[in-house]
Amino acid sequence: MFFHVRDLDVRAARFDLEIAPGQIDYQDGNLRQARALKTAGKAELVTGALGEIRVSGHVTVAMEDDCDRCLETARFLVDSDFALYYRPVDEGYGDDKEIDSGEAEMGFYEGDGVELNDVLREQVLLALPMQRVCSEDCKGICPVCGQNRNQRDCQCQTAASDDRWSALKELAIKGERKKN
Ligand SMILES: [Zn+2]
Numbered sequence: 345m346f347f348h349v350r351d352l353d354v355r356a357a358r359f360d361l362e363i364a365p366g367q368i369d370y371q372d373g374n375l376r377q378a379r380a381l382k383t384a385g386k387a388e389l390v391t392g393a394l395g396e397i398r399v400s401g402h403v404t405v406a407m408e409d410d411c412d413r414c415l416e417t418a419r420f421l422v423d424s425d426f427a428l429y430y431r432p433v434d435e436g437y438g439d440d441k442e443i444d445s446g447e448a449e450m451g452f453y454e455g456d457g458v459e460l461n462d463v464l465r466e467q468v469l470l471a472l473p474m475q476r477v478c479s480e481d482c483k484g485i486c487p488v489c490g491q492n493r494n495q496r497d498c499q500c501q502t503a504a505s506d507d508r509w510s511a512l513k514e515l516a517i518k519g520e521r522k523k524n
């Protein structure tokens with residue numbers, strides 16, 4: 345759904361729709377929708393700001409990504425209100441840095457308006473946690489044998505380092521003895 349700035353100048357546009365998985369490219373690794381995204385809200389021009397578009401509403405979607413630690417599927421439920429602002433690049437807004445730090449999320453658009461799918465992608469990425477893990481206490485993958493330690497505790501990290509140390513110690517002791 346595309347919001348043309350000239351149409352918004354006449355009246356605000358309302359939306360209430362479902363977007364199937366695959367229609368929005370999240371451009372973020374393996375990040376994907378698990379189910380249809382649901383969203384409702386409106387797009388409107390901001391009064392007194394030349395060509396500035398405000399898109400606000402609510403979005404609900406179940407997302408999936410590879411867990412940062414164990415690479416199994418990690419699931420996230422996004423269920424949030426949003427209000428994002430877009431200024432036209434060609435009004436010179438793109439050059440100045442007059443964006444208040446306290447202001448809501450501000451983006452820019454090129455051309456005639458804003459594509460809803462781009463707004464939704466941005467909002468979903470904002471709503472996701474920085475660290476994407478399958479669970480807070482995910483134990484991750486063993487760097488030695490590659491075992492997913494959530495499924496089975498291989499115990500080889502401590503064992504391997506212990507063995508290496510004791511082997512070194514033995515060598516050192518033997519070396520001492522040879523000298524004598
Ligand atoms: Zn994990």
Ligand SMILES: [Zn+2]
Pocket residue numbers: 486487488489490491498499500501
């Ligand atoms: Zn291991």
